[in-house]
């Protein structure tokens with residue numbers, strides 16, 4: 466006998482949670498199926514545990530950089546086992562809180578991995594479930610890699626769960642997860658190498674600022690190898706040998722080698738074909754309302770494969786809830802999605818890069834500078850910094866803003882608000898800002 470619901474949400478992370486809460490608040494009978502611990506990637510093995518490590522590393526590096534000029538004395542170091550325990554303290558409280566929260570709202574919790582058995586039926590573990598609508602919020606997983614020895618790679622979950630910091634660490638890939646982890650590990654004392662397939666890291670950000678970040682990365686002692694796709698990975702008596710380059714011409718010795726080469730939607734075991742759901746190249750076929758080729762089934766978050774960020778997962782979960790409640794009418798708006806790389810210093814951005822503005826045929830002007838001498842930065846000892854602003858000509862609206870420096874994520878959040886509200890340069894300059902503050906630096910960028 467099947468359990469029946471108005472809506473069955475698969476996955477208890479940011480997307481599934483946002484969607485289920487709205488639908489329940491509107492009076493629908495909602496269940497969430499979860500194959501792992503309740504809480505999702507961001508809280509258990511993504512943004513939040515990472516921030517415990519990154520903020521500690523950032524604070525230590527910041528003091529080291531300020532020390533000489535500002536009279537701070539004594540060496541600082543990170544005791545990794547203590548930091549790991551602190552991170553785990555935050556992680557361990559997530560699943561019970563998450564379960565209590567859903568149950569207090571009246572959402573039914575189903576434990577087990579879900580798989581389709583028909584167009585609107587699934588098995589969750591061994592339990593048959595039927596629902597008028599199903600939402601796939603199953604998140605993502607590291608992209609499968611096929612070079613010899615790829616099975617020996619550790620993944621981001623393993624990095625976040627390290628009880629001791631290995632002395633020599635290598636990362637494959639130049640995305641934000643590799644870059645953030647490389648900074649954390651280097652500041653904590655490891656010898657770190659990053660092997661990047663092409664000639665640049667962090668493709669979503671302005672190249673000039675990525676160059677600044679690479680300079681900051683080098684000054685932390687991280688070696689970045691470009692044009693270095695993985696060739697093979699071997700276990701040795703003393704650790705691993707990672708060979709990179711087309712012929713494996715460069716060898717990197719490391720105690721652990723991590724996969725930071727991208728993530729793909731996690732559709733493992735779902736059997737979408739059993740529900741008539743089309744999948745192409747591992748990605749669900751979705752319309753602009755996030756509906757699959759089965760009209761009863763939607764997707765949101767990393768499973769929907771648009772942006773792979775927590776705030777966009779929430780936005781998509783909310784959009785799907787609105788479409789289920791009132792018919793398809795909401796398409797997520799990705800125009801002003803700010804994002805940050807929590808390195809040391811942070812690099813953040815929102816809106817169009819110059820390349821994107823050019824390709825879109827827009828009229829624009831650019832204000833840009835690197836190696837900033839603002840006292841806000843120099844008094845913290847920040848040597849690698851910069852900004853690039855893409856503007857409508859003649860003091861019009863902001864089209865894009867990228868900034869590397871202290872509190873970059875908050876500066877970019879402010880820029881996103883200005884962009885969303887359609888403020889012009891003079892309207893932004895007319896505002897009174899607290900001073901000194903990093904928000905105020907927006908005025909320097911736009912002057």
Ligand code: FAD
Nearest residue numbers: 476478479480500505506507511579604766767773774775
């Ligand atoms: P998830 O939170 O992954 O939830 C999916 C859930 O579905 C999981 O709990 C899984 O167990 C469950 N599931 C999967 N398949 C099934 C099944 N068949 N049956 C039942 N349950 C199933 N984003 C940011 O915005 N900022 C950051 O700083 C940031 N840092 C990150 C750092 C790391 C190391 C990683 C890995 C990610 C980071 N992200 C960050 C990305 C962010 O975590 C994700 O975009 C976000 O968590 C996606 O949420 P989601 O709800 O789509 O999926």
